[in-house]
Amino acid sequence: MNIGDVARRSGLPAKTIRYYEDIGLIRPKRSENGYRSFRESDLHKLAFLGRARALGFTIEDCRTLVALYEDEARESAQVKHIAEEHLRQIDDKIAQLQSMRATLDKLVHACAGDHRPDCPILEDLAQETSDPATCE
Amino acid sequence: MNIGDVARRSGLPAKTIRYYEDIGLIRPKRSENGYRSFRESDLHKLAFLGRARALGFTIEDCRTLVALYEDEARESAQVKHIAEEHLRQIDDKIAQLQSMRATLDKLVHACAGDHRPDCPILEDLAQETSDPATCE
DNA sequence: TATGGAGCTTCCAGTAACTGGAGGGTCAAG
DNA sequence: CTTGACCCTCCAGTTACTGGAAGCTCCATA
Numbered sequence: 297m298n299i300g301d302v303a304r305r306s307g308l309p310a311k312t313i314r315y316y317e318d319i320g321l322i323r324p325k326r327s328e329n330g331y332r333s334f335r336e337s338d339l340h341k342l343a344f345l346g347r348a349r350a351l352g353f354t355i356e357d358c359r360t361l362v363a364l365y366e367d368e369a370r371e372s373a374q375v376k377h378i379a380e381e382h383l384r385q386i387d388d389k390i391a392q393l394q395s396m397r398a399t400l401d402k403l404v405h406a407c408a409g410d411h412r413p414d415c416p417i418l419e420d421l422a423q424e425t426s427d428p429a430t431c432e
Numbered sequence: 433m434n435i436g437d438v439a440r441r442s443g444l445p446a447k448t449i450r451y452y453e454d455i456g457l458i459r460p461k462r463s464e465n466g467y468r469s470f471r472e473s474d475l476h477k478l479a480f481l482g483r484a485r486a487l488g489f490t491i492e493d494c495r496t497l498v499a500l501y502e503d504e505a506r507e508s509a510q511v512k513h514i515a516e517e518h519l520r521q522i523d524d525k526i527a528q529l530q531s532m533r534a535t536l537d538k539l540v541h542a543c544a545g546d547h548r549p550d551c552p553i554l555e556d557l558a559q560e561t562s563d564p565a566t567c568e
Numbered sequence: 569t570a571t572g573g574a575g576c577t578t579c580c581a582g583t584a585a586c587t588g589g590a591g592g593g594t595c596a597a598g
Numbered sequence: 599c600t601t602g603a604c605c606c607t608c609c610a611g612t613t614a615c616t617g618g619a620a621g622c623t624c625c626a627t628a
Contacts, residue, residue, distance in 0.1 A: 300575065310576090315615060329623060331576055340558070347557045352532045355614065365554050375553050376545035383540055386533050393526050396488045400519050409512035417511050418501045421483045422476070436604065446605090451586060465594060467605055491585065 297334040306342040313342060321345060321359060353382055433470040442478040449478060457481060457495060489518055 303310040316322050317332070322341055324332040334342075341362060348358045357378055364370045399420075406416040439446040452458050453468070458477055460468040477498060484494045493514055500506045535556075542552040 298576075309616085311616060312614085314577095319614090329576080331623080340560075343560070344557050347559075349614090350532075351536055351557075352529070361554070361557065364551075365558060368549060370549045370551070371547045372543050372549060372551035372553075373545045373547065375551045376540060376543045379536060379540050379543070379553050383533065383536050386529055386536065390526060390529050390533065393488070393522055393529070396486075397519065397522050397526065400487055400515060400522065404512060404515045404519055407508050407512045407515070409509045411507045411509065413504060413506045413508060415500075415506070415508040415511045417508075417515050418497070421480050421487075421497065422501060423483075424476075424479070434605075445587085447587060448585085450606090455585095465605080467594080485585090 297339065299332050299334070302334045302339050302342055305339055306346055308342055308346050316342070316345065319355065321355070321362065351382075352386060353378075357382065433475065435468050435470070438470045438475050438478055441475055442482055444478055444482050452478070452481065455491065457491070457498065487518075488522060489514075493518065 297305075299310045299313055302308075303313060306313070308316075313322070314332075317324060322338055322345075324334045324338050327333045344362060344365065345358050348361055349355075353361065360378060361375065364375055403417045403420055408414070433441075435446045435449055438444075439449060442449070444452075449458070450468075453460060458474055458481075460470045460474050463469045480498060480501065481494050484497055485491075489497065496514060497511065500511055539553045539556055544550070
């Protein structure tokens with residue numbers, strides 16, 4: 297298979313597949329003409345990577361997950377540990393976004409959004425509260 | 433004020449403040465000795481930026497928000513528009529993360545996390561489903 | 569057989585928003 | 599006069615790609 301074929305079948309852009317080779321995630325063979333030549337196993341690994349990335353795992357996590365996948369002697373605890381840590385990070389991120397969301401939503405609702413300059417959003421951003429020097 | 437003072441009072445790292453000058457968000461004066469010399473108005477603007485960034489606005493949004501803040505002839509609708517668009521992006525991001533979270537949580541709970549190699553997480557990642565060619 | 573277009577190659581640069589570090593000047597206290 | 603805390607600039611690295619230039623290769627059609 298050429299790169300276009302695996303791109304289509306894995307759902308990953310050809311650019312991304314070349315990048316994954318660059319960083320050593322995959323090692324496709326080469327044809328006489330210099331084209332990358334992918335086996336089914338390469339495709340399988342790319343699909344694996346695509347799914348792992350879709351779950352938000354970092355590239356380094358993906359590297360580890362692939363290694364574990366190929367390691368007969370792995371312990372599922374190793375995989376679970378990575379996933380749990382990632383889950384924690386996702387939860388943190390969600391909490392952070394929801395906190396932003398709450399403030400932002402409040403401000404947006406408080407803003408008339410008309411032709412006048414008065415704006416609670418700007419007023420909030422401009423308020424003098426985060427200066428420790430003023431708290432003495 | 434030197435950069436260390438505004439860093440302390442704004443809560444932003446000195447590095448970030450220099451960066452903000454680099455990209456034209458602020459224009460502190462310079463002392464004889466070449467040190468940046470910040471006025472209260474610079475500090476105020478930095479605090480504004482810090483709060484806007486904490487709400488997740490991009491630097492470019494921040495640039496626009498500062499400009500609007502300083503524009504007497506602004507219309508609150510302009511500000512509200514930026515905030516609403518940002519809110520939408522946050523909602524999208526939250527939805528995406530929650531979807532990841534749901535899958536991941538399910539997988540984590542399904543995984544024994546012991547010394548055996550069998551792992552539902554890896555099995556899920558490895559499953560053959562995203563290849564359109566197999567769907568014919 | 570020529571040619572045109574799709575597909576492949578490499579390499580370089582850019583993205584967002586910083587962050588770290590090297591190498592070196594300045595200032596105030598002891 | 600030295601020491602340590604500041605400050606300066608400039609360069610490189612981070613994440614995970616993405617876009618684009620310049621230039622092969624392959625295949626089908628005129």
